[in-house]
Amino acid sequence: MEPLSAEVTCNGRKRKRISPAAHEEVKRLKTEEGEETLESERSSRSPRISVLPDRLQQPITANDLTELLHYAALGKTAGVEQPSWCRLHHQKKVKAVNVVMIEGLSQSHFYKHYLTLQHLRTNYSTRVTFTPSSTNLASGIFSSEVPESDDPSVSQRHNGSSDLPKGLKIHPVITKFGTKRRGLTAYVLPEDEMVKKRWPVKGMPDFQDFVCTDSVDCVTDSSPLYGLDCEMCLTEKGNELTRVSMVDSDGKCVLDELVKPPNRILNYVTRFSGITAAMLRPITTTLRNVQTRLKKLLPSDAVLVGHSLNNDLVALKLIHPHVIDTSLLYRREFGQRFKLKVITESVLNRQIQTEEKTGHNPIEDALAALELAQYFIKKGPRQVVELHIQELWGYRIIEEPEDLAPAEPAPPQSHR
Template sequence: MEPEKERTGRTPKKGRKRRRVPNKLVGASEVMRDRWDLEERQQPEAKKACLSTILLSDTREITHGQLCELLKYAVLGKSSVPKPSWCQLFHQNHLNNVVVVILQGMSQLHFYRFYLEFGLLRKAFRHKFCLPPPSSDFLADITGLQKKQIIGDLPKGMEGSLPSSSSEVSINLQNDPIVKKYGSKKVSLTRCLLTKEEMKTYHFPLQGFPDCENFVPIKCCGSITNNSPLFGLDCEMCLTSKGRELTRISLVAEGGCCVMDELVKPDNKIVDYLTSFSGITKKILNPVTTKLKDVQRQLKALLPPNAVLVGHSLDLDLRALKIAELNLEALASHQELEAAGLEPRNTAEVVQQLNTSVLECLDSVGQKLLFLTREADATELSSSKNCQTIKCLSNKEVLEQARVEVPLFTFSIVQFSLEPFPPNLSEEMSKRMKIKWMEMSTVYAGPFSKNCNLRALNRLFESFGPVLSVTLTLKSHQPHLCVQYEVLEGAQLAIESLDGSLVEGTCIKVQRPVTELTLDCDILVNELEQDSENRGTIYLSGVSETFKEHLLQQSSLFLGLEALILPKDLKNGMQKNYCFLRFKTFGSAHRALGILTGKNWKLKGRHALTPRHLHSWLRGLPPESRPPGLRVIPPPSEQEAVQMLNLDHPKIAAWRWGRKIGKLYHSLCSGTLCLILLPGTESTHGSLSGLGLMGIKDEEESNILN
């Protein structure tokens, strides 16, 4: 064995030199062409486990229960438990290990406050998602440990039986899923609507799904409010030579008025009228001439664009009607399945969720869970059956033990307990983050002439992205504009496109405001562009409502397209005039960007800068008003927070911990599913959402990171 192979366990590749990647992507076309050619030539020699999170919800928030879904599926595979509803794990049987690293006491806010310091975490993990604020027992929730519910004290001698009358028991409904989701008080109509992600989970027909190719798209473009009209829908079916087909449809308005009640003649030969369920007989259906296409046409005419449908098993009724909403994300998912050589999932298949924990899943395959934690932070998991717990005296010892023990176990949880910022400091950090992002998304442009066409200038700056405000500044010798964009990409695109250009005969300068919070802005933008989640994603401005259909028709031009993200206005539900396209590789993304920003499409765009989950997080933060010229001075408490991570300074601590986790990550074997979880923090001053990072380590990734 060669010396290099003895040390690393890998055979070195001869003649391969490390490629330097330029800081700026714009204007580096030759380097990028070499890079994407290299990426797309490297085809895997054998099947490897791989992840896709294109099914993530619009909010990108994943519940603790959904995390448990993935972990159980990673252990057992599809033969024993359902597939996770929010992501896809291909070739699960090729996984070698599962490692969950928990950074207790850290949140999404901490990650983005010290974004530049967490180099490996942002570059190695392509899949990032929001987590809700932590529960009372985070570990129990993500592993599926069921807590014993205490009903109440029973009389002595009756502990083995339950009372026959419900009045004798105090029932706690707080854990009921409906109460958990909607609360116990009256809620508004918009709170009760299914999200797009829930529609996917419960198998509603969305055009682009593999079994919805011939469905008629229903364009729902209206704004859903609490006053939107409700329509009750019910369908009856019969059994034909081609399966279940529609025989009757009834549509009732919310006042009780029946607006549609039609018998429908199936297109194929009927083999069973299912009379006992529907009441439909051969005699009743013989004279009927109405066909499915007639019903579809009537429905499209009757239903207003903001209609809300209500029904029992509504997904099955909509499938019988063969109507669906256009959904490119579903199509991309199907294309990805085909590219991976897999059969598409049968969406009509309903699998009962097994009420088992990760520990029980491991036990069923003769494996144990390794749990590494500090002795002072041992939880209920520590004493659980089938869990090998190693209690350490410090975080340093946890790290040292992890590098030795983790490779010996199929499934490991490594928990570090880090001292969080004091609540008042976290609140200050949150304010500074909002202000910093606002300043990064703001540009000053000018000078302009005193008789400049403000309407034309407004249209010019809006062409780069959605604008929150445009202010004319007259304090300078010549007028300037202050333009605040909704997304960072819009501001950056305006700077790159207009700085130094001639506008209305004047050479203008376009720049960000210079404050202490934007001094590192250029570095941060470059690093955001290199973030693994952004690397294959492009941003486009100027898209219309028909862009999705147009893109679908021309999909052959865009190889490797995984998902189309079309943001909507939170208030009126209308589609905005910008979008994000996610591709499998950087090369595919760059090719598509060149096509879409060409003459035929008339769009403006660049490589993405904002991870998708960060959009929802930033939208959830209330806007900060800030008088011009106000300086934000770092609070003394931040400089004095030496207790953070038991190290000298928060920024240095974050950098050191990023490196430590990097060492642990490098020690993992190829084919390891690795999750880094920042559970979030909870206090009397408020809660901070968590963050999850996820990826499967393979040999090629190791070469890049090394």
């Protein structure tokens, strides 16, 4: 057998001599190493997904999945931005987008047979948990609208819009929601914000005796909206429910009930509630009755809409995780809030809670909140602000050079 190497003496020094076989072995190893390096470089330039650190432990929703599919298929050149929960690297090299949905299988099935699924293990390195949807997932994905980009260059390229005026860049609505027109899920109050603002939330110590609706974990942009409003009176125990009204997405009243509080009433607050002693005298409906009716009426993916809706849910002793609050959509500076009456008059050009009426009409208020939310979703934050900035927020947008103030306060209105 030929030795792999031998020693020779050259100029008084020993030097290893590589045999032909060893030389070939070295060449082979270098070639394989080079191929591995090349393959690694190719892999690093291939499309891949990385989940953002703060979303690693959170399940994704149908809306999250839709964001990824839109970006993968269209990319920034079509005005679509990166998904909010992950990053798709080298999107331009995506050749096709395939969506495979298998009914009847869950995450537990996957991990039960994980070791036998070699192809899935090696070719699909990014795995996330998907929350179940009560609606048709495929229909929700492929019927959803592609959101517009905040990038001015993209906006100009696709719809000819100009740069955002400086006065709008610091507007509270724009700073909170951006300028894109999005689906309703973009305006559903996140749970952490609900906890921070002391909304009724499941598991929180102050709401242990509250009733939970039969709600799914997530909603979609096609989920139904329901407007809700309550009236209260003052009892020995504080404010308690005396009337509740709810309208569906079409504005049809599906619930309007007078409710007799269990505690002695000290003040009917008729000026605001419209409730009198004569109205409640024959009433036997209790809070528990109303809670049961609401649970039956609300679909599992319903989104409740109201104005300062947290007060209504507290009066109802009801926990519902998916809400849109119009007082937080039409935002003011420094955390202040508009009255429902003011927004309705400015945006919907309709008067509610007028002086000639005795108290508020909760059906009217629930409908106003619903239509304000629908209008905001349809128009998008930027258009809402541009259309109503003077009459509602009291400002005029003035096009001026960059070094000058872009917005000038309009004369104050006494009803704000």
